Amino acid sequence: MKPQYLILAIASLAAFAAPDLAAAQEQRPPVSQCQAIAQTIPKATLASFSGAPLMPAVSEGEDVKLTFLGHSTFEIETPGGIVIATDYNGWYRPATMPDVVTMNKAHTTHYTLTPDPGIKHVLHGWSDIPGEKANINLVVGDAYIRNVTTDIRFSYGLGGAHENGNSIFIFEIAGLCIGHLGHLHYELTDAHYTEIGRLDVVMVPVDGGLTMGADSMSRVIKRLRSSLILPMHRRGPPVEAFVSMFGKDFDVANAPDASITVSMRTLPKKPLIYVLKGVQ
Template sequence: MSALRPIALFLAFLFLPLAARAQEPHPSTCMAMARALPGAVFASLRPVQAVSGEVRITYAGHSTYVIETPAGVRIATDFSGVYGTEPLPDVVTMNKAHSTHFTDTPDPAIAHVLRGWNPQGGPARHALTVEDVYIRNVTTDIRRYGTMEQDGNSIFIFEVADLCIGHLGHLHHRLEDSHYAAIGRLDVVMVPVDGGLTLSLDGMSEIARRLSSSIILPMHRHATPLEAFTRRMGEGFDIDFRDSRSLTVSLANLPRRPTVVVLDGV
């Protein structure tokens, strides 16, 4: 009887509804562990379209960057409704440490609202495909009212045009090896550099160095001198101040040396 069990399981799978069979996460190009994400929820059952080209990244304000994919998908990070609203994004990500990083009343026309925490408790789990971008998250803890709240923040990763782009959110603690393994490769990473409201500059620069991203985009600076962060990155990182709030990036034009790119407005 035991020899027939694999055949029975295969036949049971074969007659499952298509939607049930399609819930397996899309393979990640940035990490080998993406298939281990439990409870992944998809916004689309279509396969990721192989769209190459450039991704446009614009600093909108505070911790909000707007990512525009080659297929025209518009994503706003740490969305509070103040920055990155025009034109209206297709996808917004949020974190709940402060009201400047989320909104309870997002425009109903926004197709995908991804909260970095789970209102029902436990970790938030996102793994969705929107046209040419695959979006997933890695949860971390946040500090609220003097105590640490488990899984209250999410690091969001956007896989598009063969690039791996990460946003650290409102990160309050150093990352463990398991976090780095779950994050995988990041070609571009958005890093809060306020020096205390999130994580100390020593801690944040340690994370940025270990991620070894080609492009590091500071955010959430407040009054912290940029030099206080860039100095801690060390001689292995170049510094590039831009007059524009936007940059376009592709796998082909990533800098040869890891570079802290400071966009206008930061």
């Protein structure tokens, strides 16, 4: 075959192969950067990322804004403008229509079966198929969203447990690993910690009993060793009942408002329990 014909033949084959290659890349599941160091060390306490002291970030494209809207609903805004609402029940809403909402099945304060039809991605933390787990692996804009399921008690502890009825949602954004523990009823196992991996920021329920008691929840937080701990879901006991479980290895601060902006570069070096306005 003459060289010019050989070149044409190779080009033609490449043209046919390119769409198949692109399709394969699109179907390939995303890779979690937060899980990468956890796969072979199931009993390890994972170290959080140590950045600079918490301060306003100055460079563009790295800031993630978290706003407490109420109960266990946070608005997460990514550098690319994606808006996510956690434990969305339709009562606490971001100012703009969220692109993504996550839900848990513990109580109607954590989900709605009639979300606004304008919401593009409605992610249930439970499966409607008995015996199956919810399996979330979704990329929306500059956010990768995945989940780790846990069991929950039926309403107010009546009737035993609902297997895999809760999801810990994990949002990987701008290098940050952000976790929302949902309606956590039981202490996490080694397998859970391995699935979760590193969490730089964690939203944790501090009601002291509707989820887990302060002592049990504090053990979870101490093992996760996140840089930034955001209390939520406070019912009854003051936040101080949760905070009192931590010693000198953790800093505590009350926020002047309901929002915080954070990046990989501005994470606190020492774990910080940061109580946003509205949670106090």
